Amino acid sequence: MSSEEPDSVKDILIEMKTLSEICVDLAFASLLYSDRVVAEQVLVLEEKIDDLYKKLLDYLSLSIKSRNQAEQLRIYYIIGEANNIISDSAADIASLVLLDYQMENELKLVQQHMDQLVDLVPLEGSSVLCDESELSSCIHDMLGVDIIGIIRPDTKLLTNYDEIMKAGDLLIFRGPLENVNHFISLAKGEHQTVEQARDAIIKQGEITPEKELKYHQDLLVTMKESAELAVDLAYVYAFEDLPEIKSLILSTEDKIDNLQYELIEEVLRLYKQEMIGKKTLMAYLRMADSFEEIADAAIKISFGVTTRHKPYTILEEVVDDSSEALDYIPVTKDSPYIGKTVKEAEYLNDFMQILAIRQRGLYSLFPKDNEKIKAGDGLLIKEYSSPEDPE
Numbered sequence: 538m539s540s541e542e543p544d545s546v547k548d549i550l551i552e553m554k555t556l557s558e559i560c561v562d563l564a565f566a567s568l569l570y571s572d573r574v575v576a577e578q579v580l581v582l583e584e585k586i587d588d589l590y591k592k593l594l595d596y597l598s599l600s601i602k603s604r605n606q607a608e609q610l611r612i613y614y615i616i617g618e619a620n621n622i623i624s625d626s627a628a629d630i631a632s633l634v635l636l637d638y639q640m641e642n643e644l645k646l647v648q649q650h651m652d653q654l655v656d657l658v659p660l661e662g663s664s665v666l667c668d669e670s671e672l673s674s675c676i677h678d679m680l681g682v683d684i685i686g687i688i689r690p691d692t693k694l695l696t697n698y699d700e701i702m703k704a705g706d707l708l709i710f711r712g713p714l715e716n717v718n719h720f721i722s723l724a725k726g727e728h729q730t731v732e733q734a735r736d737a738i739i740k741q742g743e744i745t746p747e748k749e750l751k752y753h754q755d756l757l758v759t760m761k762e763s764a765e766l767a768v769d770l771a772y773v774y775a776f777e778d779l780p781e782i783k784s785l786i787l788s789t790e791d792k793i794d795n796l797q798y799e800l801i802e803e804v805l806r807l808y809k810q811e812m813i814g815k816k817t818l819m820a821y822l823r824m825a826d827s828f829e830e831i832a833d834a835a836i837k838i839s840f841g842v843t844t845r846h847k848p849y850t851i852l853e854e855v856v857d858d859s860s861e862a863l864d865y866i867p868v869t870k871d872s873p874y875i876g877k878t879v880k881e882a883e884y885l886n887d888f889m890q891i892l893a894i895r896q897r898g899l900y901s902l903f904p905k906d907n908e909k910i911k912a913g914d915g916l917l918i919k920e921y922s923s924p925e926d927p928e
Contacts, residue, residue, distance in 0.1 A: 546600070547851050549593045550616055555860040556582050556589075557620040559696060560627035561765070561831070562685045566655045566709050567634045568820070569644045575686065575709065578694040579631035586624040593617040608843070612775065612852065615841035619834035623768070626827035633823055638816045647754045649746040652762055652890075652903060655685070655711045656721075662704035663726030670699045679735045681888035682712035682720045683860070698860075713890070715744050715880075715906075739884050753807060756800040757824060763793050764828040766902065767835035769863055769892060769919060775842045776853040777865045785900055786839045793832040800825045861919055868914040880906040882916070893917040 543549045560582050567576035597614060601607045633640070648654050660666060666674055671684045686709035687695040687702065702708065712720060719734040728734040750758065767789045774782040801822065808818040856863050868874050874882045879891050893900045894908065895915035901908075910916070 543589070543592075546593065546596050546613060547854055549589050549596065550613065550620075550851070550855045551858050553586055553589050553593070553617060553620040554855060556586050557623040557627070558859070558861055559685050560586070560624045561630075562655050562711050563694075563709065564627040564630040565644075565648070565761075566657065566686075567631050568638070568640050569648060569655065570657060571634055571639055572688075573634055574688060574694055576631040576634035578686070578696070580628055580635075582696075583624045583628040586621055590617050590621045612838075612841045612843075615837050616852065616855075619768075619771075619837045622834040622837070623831050626830045629823055629827050633820050638820050640817065640820050643754065643817060643820075646746075646748055647750065647758055649714065649748075650750050650755070650758050652713065653711050654714055654717050655709070656717060657688075658708050658710065658721045658724045660702055660704055660706045660708055660724050661726045664704075664724050665726070665728075665730055666702050666724060667704050668701060670701050672698055674702075674731060676720070676723075676731060678887035679731050680712065680720055680723075680738065681716050681883070681890065682710055684708055684710050714746075715741065718744075735884070739880075753800060753803040753821065756796050756803065757821065757828075760793055760796045760800065760825060760828040762903070763789055763796070764831040764835070766892060767793070767832045768838070769861075770917075771835040771838035772852070772856050773863050773865060773917060774839055776856065779865060781898060781900075783839050783842075786835055790832045790836050793829055797825045797829045864918050864920075866916040866918060868910055868912055868916060870912050872912065874910045874914075874916065875912050877910050878906060879904050879908050879910070882910055887920070890919045891916055892919055 543552045560579050563575050563582070564579045566572065567579060593613070594617070597610050600610060648656070666676070671677060677683045684702075685696070687700055688707040688709065689695060689703065690705060708724060710720065716738050719728065719737050722728045722737075723731065723734045728737065767786055770782055770786045770789065773779065774786065804813065804818050804821045807813045808815070813821075866872075866874075873885060877885065879894075883889055883891055891904060893902045893916075894904050894910065895901075895917065896911075896913075900917070
């Protein structure tokens with residue numbers, strides 16, 4: 538997140554997209570650890586996004602000179618509205634913490650089964666990360682780990698990407714399950730360099746959680762990951778010539794609607810049988826509603842895209858420069874990814890997450906680490922990086 542106020546439509550959209558993504562992660566972290574400081578920061582960021590949305594409307598209104606121009610700019614109104622919806626949904630989750638809802642036992646197991654974990658770790662004085670920022674340490678490029686916030690004693694939550702980390706800081710971070718333990722070791726000073734942590738991640742096999750999820754927990758994980766994927770797909774659809782993506786967004790949103798009904802029925806059954814308490818029930822209902830709203834935001838974006846006005850150059854720049862950059866990579870006959878497994882490809886250069894593999898027009902979502910990549914495939918990827926990340 539930049540410390541400077543955005544002063545153009547593109548900069549406002551970058552800030553809104555980045556902040557809304559941070560809001561979702563911070564909201565989940567606040568609920569995971571019942572942390573009121575983090576929850577309150579989510580509400581602060583949500584209010585800032587509201588202000589940015591109003592500013593966006595002003596800028597766009599002043600830019601419209603004709604009906605054709607209004608049609609061209611419509612997508613940017615919709616993107617702003619979608620990010621506003623996402624941040625509102627995150628604030629709804631964070632508000633549970635401020636109402637003293639306790640969810641640690643439920644969510645600590647749940648998050649171990651998510652493709653991207655959100656967790657906390659104290660920074661030890663012996664760590665190589667001390668006196669470095671997320672950018673200077675290159676941890677998001679090297680390890681696929683992104684620091685989304687720093688809790689410092691006697692200081693408010695820090696969320697700028699160029700914030701210098703200090704001994705005693707509590708780092709809020711997100712990353713794949715396979716990478717998390719090695720990042721924690723790095724923060725504790727057990728790995729001497731970022732490169733050493735990266736090598737350890739590459740060498741280790743796939744990690745699976747020790748405990749299986751219960752049915753209602755599995756439904757929640759699938760809802761969250763599907764909702765976030767739907768938003769990613771919506772952005773890709775806006776700037777890539779992949780018409781089948783829209784039908785994939787629609788089917789994903791339908792899936793989320795069905796998952797929501799299943800989750801509501803299951804937690805109500807558990808509550809009636811006194812297997813979960815009232816507050817746990819209410820928390821699941823709130824989270825299910827929030828993830829469904831995030832999926833609806835993806836639908837808004839996809840229906841705002843018109844073939845007549847593609848490609849949206851500004852939107853492509855927004856996605857490239859925000860905290861979660863997305864891209865589609867065709868695997869040509871001279872591609873370095875041919876013959877590589879998904880995990881090998883993700884670490885070939887800077888870390889990227891392969892969200893899906895496209896084969897013969899069909900998408901395999903969240904492919905396994907050992908799946909082989911072939912010529913003619915297409916890779917839908919996500920890279921966690923900062924708007925200030927140098928070219």
